[in-house]
Amino acid sequence: MRRTFITVILCLIGSSLFAQQDAQTSMYFFNPLQYNPGYAGSRDALNITGVSRAQWIGWDGAPNSQFLSIHAPVVRQNLGVGANIAYDKIGSRSGFNAMVNVAYHMRLNKDDMRLSLGLSGGIQQYGYNFSGLVVTDPNDPSYTNSFTQTKANFGFGAYLYAKKFYAGLSVPRLIKRSIDNNSGNSYLQRHLYLTGGYVFELNSVLDLKPSVLIKYTGSGPLIADLNMSAHLYKKIWVGALYRTTDCAGVNASYQLTNYCMVGYAFDFPLNGKMLNQWGTHEFVLSFDIRGKNNAIQSPRYF
Template sequence: MKKILLLSIVSAFVFPCFGQQQSQYTQYMYNTMTVNPAYTGTRGLPSVFGLYRAQWVGMDGAPSTANFAVEAPITQNGQGLGLSFINDQIGPASESIVTVSYSYPIQLAAELFLSLGISGSLDFTKVDYSKLNVYDPDDPYLSGILNKTSPNLGAGVYLHSPKWYFGLSAPLILETKFYDDVKMSVVSQNMHFYAIGGYVIDLSGNTKFKPAALIKAVSGAPIAVDVSANFLFMDKLTLGAAYRWDASVSGMAGFQVSPGLYIGYAYDYDTSGIGNYNPGSHEIFLRFDLFAMTKYRLVSPRFF
């Protein structure tokens, strides 16, 4: 299995690379700004978000993702500004993306808003071939370090009310190819499209239910579908499950520790063949809502 994973990593950087390239999250419903800039600031108060995901635990060179984001409304009418940092590691390769996001809301009805968002980002890609166990250490294609930097743009729309939301976005509009004429390798970064939606149903005074879905599309890969179902009890405890089409099933839990602090955890079990070689994936996040920096107060914790 290690040989298969190593071959996949090497192939991605020695030959043209296509397929799903953006970071993958199970708890996407709490991390929406990463895939849609129009979400920025729509929660109505400044927030700080941190997430760490360890995928395929126990496998050498397995992917890991760290995500840190800050967002806030910056005007009376709810325009939002956000900054995020993502670092992906897989085998000898690492990718860091710094993104600035901005959103502008349009009120369509008393409790219905359409947010328009744009983003600008810098992508720093690094491949350290010396970390590979190379059969021939003198192989010119598998030695040295590849460093590439590229700018990109993103855009999105986000329609939302207190009970439901729907968004469409393309966080990376520019298609970029990093070409190394010495190693004759191409790393291709393709345009991604996302559709996200969710609905909150009041089952009782103390229980809310929210089904949600995320659809991802990129050239060269099958459409990916994530669906989830979460229950919120007493505005404190969240329990739920998720399914990633032909890939994994997940369990999720979250707790509102205080009015300003929420912690969430997810465990993924792979349903594909690779699940036979690892015990699963783990994802944890913290979200801090900075009530002291705004005159607004949430009546109860937002479910999205």
């Protein structure tokens, strides 16, 4: 099993890394700052969100990702600032991103629809550690020299939102960086994200929220995450996810208090070749910290 998985991983990272390189999450709607700097400061609170994702449980070297973001409004809530970090490991490859974000929020109408334009800047670190691999030729120089590279990058995002609606467009890392220590044929691709969602308030018990996250790279397939969530009694979220390339899943969250939310998602593969594993598990914990004069009046959907 270990040899099989390592072979698959080496094939994936040896083909110029054409596929999606940014670590993905199924509960993307709880941590938009991960991919859109325009989200910074949009919740009218100091928000702290952590996400942990373990993919393809049962496979050695399977992807494992952690995310942490913090952001808040400042200067009469017209400006938002924040920071986010992400760590991702798959097989011999690991990646670490640390970005700071700033966003300017403009009120567009009396219904409190706002447009936010955000910028981010920080570092990307990618590395390969081949010490744990079992290879046919231990002396092959391709697998004897582990290395790590750290480079600066920048991002941009636009975020349009109101109480029941949001839409976003972003490129979180604008600069295409080489991550091949030898030939220079492998690059960190630019990722374009398009997202949107709407809340239908059906009655005092039930709200429905469809949402979508579309991800695109110039040399990879377009991937869409389609999610439908039901919000019960303003406390409980239950939802279903379909990802166009490879999986489906379910998710749920519970509003423990006005300022604390916990969530869980389970993904299962739709590819028959991936059925010999225990799926993907994801956990989220989020806090909205508000002052006494800014207490929450109604649930925040985004």
